Amino acid sequence: MRLIPFVISTVVTTALVIVLSRPLGNAAPMPLGSFFSPQHGFWQNAEPADQDFSEQLKLKGLKGKSSVYLDDRLVPHVFADNDEDVYFIQGYLHARFRLFQMDLQTRAAEGRVSEFAGAGAIDYDRAQRRLGMKYAAENALQEMEKDPASLAVFSAYTRGVNAYIHSLRSSQLPLEYKLLNIQPEEWTNLRTALLLKMMAKMLASQTERDFAYTNARSVFTPEQFAALYPQVPDSLLPIVPKGTPFEKPGIIPVRPAAADSAYPAGAVAHHDPAAADPANGSNNWVVDGTKTQSGAPILANDPHLELSLPSIWYEMQLSTPTSNVYGASLPGSPFVIIGFNDSISWGVTNSQRDVKDYYEIKFKDASRKQYWYNGEWKDASLRVEKIGVRGQSDIYDTVAYTHYGPVMYDDSFNDSLSGKRNLAVRWVAHDPSNDGWAFYLLNRARNYDDYTNALKYMVCPGQNFVFASKSGDIALWQQGKFPARWKDQGMYIMAGQDSTFNWQGFIPQEENPHAKNPARGFLESANQRPADSTYPYFIPGSYITPRGVAIEKYLSSMSGITPQDMMKLQNNYFNVMAEDMRPVLLKYVQRDQLKGSASKYLELVENWDLFAGPDSKGQTIYQTWFDSLNRAIWWDDLSQVKPELPFPDEETTMELLKRDSTSMAFIDDRRTPETETLAELVTGALNRAAANLAEKEKDGKLEWAAFKNPTIYHLLKQSKKMIVLGRQGLHVGGYGNIINAITHSHGPSWRMIVQMGPLTEAWGVYPGGQSGNPGSRFYDNFIDTWATGQYFSLWLMKKSDALDKRVKWTMQFEPEV
Amino acid sequence: MKFLIAFLLTAALAFTGGLYFDWWIIAPAAFITAVLVRQRPGMAFLAGFLAVFLLWAGLSYWIDVQNQHILATRIAKLMGVGSPFMLVIVTGLVGGLVGGLAALSGSFMVAIKPSSRS
Numbered sequence: 034m035r036l037i038p039f040v041i042s043t044v045v046t047t048a049l050v051i052v053l054s055r056p057l058g059n060a061a062p063m064p065l066g067s068f069f070s071p072q073h074g075f076w077q078n079a080e081p082a083d084q085d086f087s088e089q090l091k092l093k094g095l096k097g098k099s100s101v102y103l104d105d106r107l108v109p110h111v112f113a114d115n116d117e118d119v120y121f122i123q124g125y126l127h128a129r130f131r132l133f134q135m136d137l138q139t140r141a142a143e144g145r146v147s148e149f150a151g152a153g154a155i156d157y158d159r160a161q162r163r164l165g166m167k168y169a170a171e172n173a174l175q176e177m178e179k180d181p182a183s184l185a186v187f188s189a190y191t192r193g194v195n196a197y198i199h200s201l202r203s204s205q206l207p208l209e210y211k212l213l214n215i216q217p218e219e220w221t222n223l224r225t226a227l228l229l230k231m232m233a234k235m236l237a238s239q240t241e242r243d244f245a246y247t248n249a250r251s252v253f254t255p256e257q258f259a260a261l262y263p264q265v266p267d268s269l270l271p272i273v274p275k276g277t278p279f280e281k282p283g284i285i286p287v288r289p290a291a292a293d294s295a296y297p298a299g300a301v302a303h304h305d306p307a308a309a310d311p312a313n314g315s316n317n318w319v320v321d322g323t324k325t326q327s328g329a330p331i332l333a334n335d336p337h338l339e340l341s342l343p344s345i346w347y348e349m350q351l352s353t354p355t356s357n358v359y360g361a362s363l364p365g366s367p368f369v370i371i372g373f374n375d376s377i378s379w380g381v382t383n384s385q386r387d388v389k390d391y392y393e394i395k396f397k398d399a400s401r402k403q404y405w406y407n408g409e410w411k412d413a414s415l416r417v418e419k420i421g422v423r424g425q426s427d428i429y430d431t432v433a434y435t436h437y438g439p440v441m442y443d444d445s446f447n448d449s450l451s452g453k454r455n456l457a458v459r460w461v462a463h464d465p466s467n468d469g470w471a472f473y474l475l476n477r478a479r480n481y482d483d484y485t486n487a488l489k490y491m492v493c494p495g496q497n498f499v500f501a502s503k504s505g506d507i508a509l510w511q512q513g514k515f516p517a518r519w520k521d522q523g524m525y526i527m528a529g530q531d532s533t534f535n536w537q538g539f540i541p542q543e544e545n546p547h548a549k550n551p552a553r554g555f556l557e558s559a560n561q562r563p564a565d566s567t568y569p570y571f572i573p574g575s576y577i578t579p580r581g582v583a584i585e586k587y588l589s590s591m592s593g594i595t596p597q598d599m600m601k602l603q604n605n606y607f608n609v610m611a612e613d614m615r616p617v618l619l620k621y622v623q624r625d626q627l628k629g630s631a632s633k634y635l636e637l638v639e640n641w642d643l644f645a646g647p648d649s650k651g652q653t654i655y656q657t658w659f660d661s662l663n664r665a666i667w668w669d670d671l672s673q674v675k676p677e678l679p680f681p682d683e684e685t686t687m688e689l690l691k692r693d694s695t696s697m698a699f700i701d702d703r704r705t706p707e708t709e710t711l712a713e714l715v716t717g718a719l720n721r722a723a724a725n726l727a728e729k730e731k732d733g734k735l736e737w738a739a740f741k742n743p744t745i746y747h748l749l750k751q752s753k754k755m756i757v758l759g760r761q762g763l764h765v766g767g768y769g770n771i772i773n774a775i776t777h778s779h780g781p782s783w784r785m786i787v788q789m790g791p792l793t794e795a796w797g798v799y800p801g802g803q804s805g806n807p808g809s810r811f812y813d814n815f816i817d818t819w820a821t822g823q824y825f826s827l828w829l830m831k832k833s834d835a836l837d838k839r840v841k842w843t844m845q846f847e848p849e850v
Numbered sequence: 851m852k853f854l855i856a857f858l859l860t861a862a863l864a865f866t867g868g869l870y871f872d873w874w875i876i877a878p879a880a881f882i883t884a885v886l887v888r889q890r891p892g893m894a895f896l897a898g899f900l901a902v903f904l905l906w907a908g909l910s911y912w913i914d915v916q917n918q919h920i921l922a923t924r925i926a927k928l929m930g931v932g933s934p935f936m937l938v939i940v941t942g943l944v945g946g947l948v949g950g951l952a953a954l955s956g957s958f959m960v961a962i963k964p965s966s967r968s
Contacts, residue, residue: 034959039955042951046952049951050948053944066874069873069940070868072869072873072909075925076910079920080917081916082918082920757927757928758924807920808917808920
């Protein structure tokens with residue numbers, strides 16, 4: 034032996050192996066040795082382009098034999114003998130094709146991101162826990178497991194997910210696990226509940242503006258406040274057609290005498306690192322047989338969400354001897370969420386209703402064990418949250434729970450400028466509910482009565498369920514559990530020291546805004562206020578008005594409608610806001626005061642056709658101009674308090690400007706001695722926008738798509754490098770206020786059209802692909818179809834079609850004996 | 851001849867080992883080969899390096915072609931190595947370096963001291 038060279042080379046070899054076996058740090062947590070190994074690492078995720086997905090599977094927990102036919106788009110058509118097997122297989126397939134996203138989303142729901150992302154995510158995790166996300170899921174779980182049929186279904190789904198997880202060898206782990214150097218976790222019914230609560234948070238949290246409004250009260254008069262943040266916009270076209278009579282309210286909440294004076298005064302500052310996207314919106318509509326060419330109703334739905342790869346949706350057909358449903362499912366939950374069966378079709382948009390309030394709590398002492406309520410000290414329960422953090426030791430956070438709910442903000446979680454306030458959350462999503470069951474029943478609904486019966490299970494997030502049946506009925510219900518509020522209740526942070534400000538009850542379910550078979554032949558919802566001011570309840574929310582106006586404009590004038598017309602409408606780029614706003618801009622702009630390229634840009638706006646297509650320059654200039662003007666009008670007024678108040682909705686601004694060129698003196702910049710005029714603001718805004726736009730034009734970014742750079746990020750978008758797993762620079766137009774609501778990274782996450790003729794015909798598309806594997810050709814193969822406004826024909830397969838040429842692969846499931 | 855045997859044995863052991871063990875099995879594979887098939891250290895290193903380099907680069911090249919470069923294009927960007935083909939080369943280098951060094955170590959263990967070489 035040559036000892037010294039042996040020792041040296043052995044040490045070097047061992048050191049190299051150790052280095053290659055260790056994470057390189059938080060930015061690249063994967064150990065390079067196994068990551069590069071073609072037998073273990075990422076190469077194993079590079080799926081052959083001609084991958085054979087056919088399999089024979091023997092799995093514990095199945096009752097009988099089932100078949101899954103995968104078509105050329107990798108959409109599974111599941112045929113099972115009973116409910117348990119069909120949901121077992123749905124769980125298995127969700128895991129097989131989308132495991133990482135289910136795992137990630139439910140860990141995030143629970144506030145466990147720091148465990149793999151490190152200290153940077155601690156704030157996010159604390160916010161999730163302090164909002165009581167897991168508490169909400171635990172309450173839901175009790176309800177889900179109370180009914181034996183429900184327990185059986187959710188448990189079968191869980192078993193299916195776990196059957197796949199247990200079959201995985203480490204080399205077969207989805208790519209993201211290898212990148213993050215983590216392992217999948219066992220699925221549970223609680224995790225299904227967590228996923229549904231994540232949807233509740235996405236859609237029914239931050240629909241309130243309690244903090245901002247509390248701040249606004251200290252700056253604006255009630256008249257100003259009402260003008261800036263009106264409950265019913267002038268241009269509103271509500272979901273329930275105007276003129277529809279409402280029943281006498283079943284509950285009349287009593288406004289406390291002290292309502293105005295007893296709100297705790299003073300401003301709050303808050304931070305919510307997990308704030309939801311205010312642009313979460315959607316469209317759905319339905320036309321009856323009188324308006325269609327075929328004489329059958331046509332239903333359309335496109336839910337707008339943050340677009341991601343893998344997509345939030347997974348397309349599938351679920352068939353048993355007693356049910357047969359097709360549509361978009363949500364990996365992490367059983368059932369089809371938006372879809373159709375042999376008799377009906379349905380779709381959803383978000384209700385945008387405010388179902389979350391904050392109450393100020395007075396604790397006896399720093400231990401937070403007791404709080405003052407109705408003249409006595411009441412016990413709070415303390416929940417100790419242990420947060421694991423990658424690369425450092427665990428941290429602990431204690432959250433006090435009151436009868437309202439968790440005290441989200443307190444000394445340890447607040448950056449209040451005006452003293453430390455303890456704020457408890459009262460949120461409908463904390464109430465026990467089995468929302469998933471609404472979808473179980475919808476999947477099996479045969480008519481209007483089945484549909485309304487199914488909806489009753491939906492508590493939170495409140496949704497607008499559009500409906501069409503083969504028998505010709507059309508309907509739209511806004512369904513959820515909504516507090517019956519006295520006027521202005523819950524607009525601001527409320528005093529929680531006695532029961533004065535408590536919710537007094539809920540709006541009876543049958544009084545939720547709804548409409549069935551209206552004379553005009555169509556119904557639509559697009560996140561607007563569901564009813565006009567004749568609805569007998571006070572219903573604040575973060576409503577979005579323009580898209581509903583645009584949809585009604587088109588639907589009311591259309592006749593002899595075909596599914597192709599509905600496709601065109603979903604992809605429509607008409608800017609209805611600009612139609613109203615442009616004349617205001619053109620009226621006030623002072624042409625002789627324009628500088629540089631501003632005159633040229635003005636001309637482009639004047640000649641613009643009002644369509645926000647990908648190649649439109651007019652849209653880019655209009656929007657930049659409007660944003661610049663918006664800031665000039667509001668910033669000086671709204672930044673008087675910190676944090677700044679939200680800008681009024683764009684239609685509010687437009688309506689104010691149309692009515693009054695001084696807009697109640699908001700036009701004047703309060704920071705300058707002069708009194709500014711609207712003409713000066715409009716002109717200055719165009720000049721500033723032009724300077725910015727000239728830069729963009731130099732880079733070839735004056736066209737709308739180039740300007741906004743439509744992008745679909747990978748779910749791990751927090752890491753900039755992960756853009757390699759996303760898609761940038763899509764050639765699509767649209768905006769949040771346009772029917773085709775595509776912003777930079779947000780938009781129609783699923784487009785579906787269903788014609789309820791003797792033979793159900795349906796079309797759909799989503800910007801993603803059926804496989805969650807970035808190494809699969811099915812990862813993003815629908816994106817181009819989606820971007821060009823095309824659709825796939827959705828195939829409600831019959832079991833006898835097994836030999837159809839559209840079936841490419843077959844998975845056979847049978848119980849392991 | 852010895853070189854070829856060492857080369858083939860390393861590659862075979864590394865591949866078979868990879869089916870049952872973690873990625874580092876390439877190190878013992880090259881080490882054991884170098885102990886069994888005595889060569890001068892330089893030749894042992896080269897055999898170990900080339901065996902694992904070609905095994906890893908070959909496997910990944912095969913996978914990449916089957917995959918029509920879908921994943922390698924993304925990962926190449928992520929790792930900043932340019933192209934799928936360069937990613938294949940980098941993959942080979944990572945494995946090759948470990949294989950070569952392990953073989954070197956093995957050869958030194960069974961090497962006769964230079965002074966007593968005949």
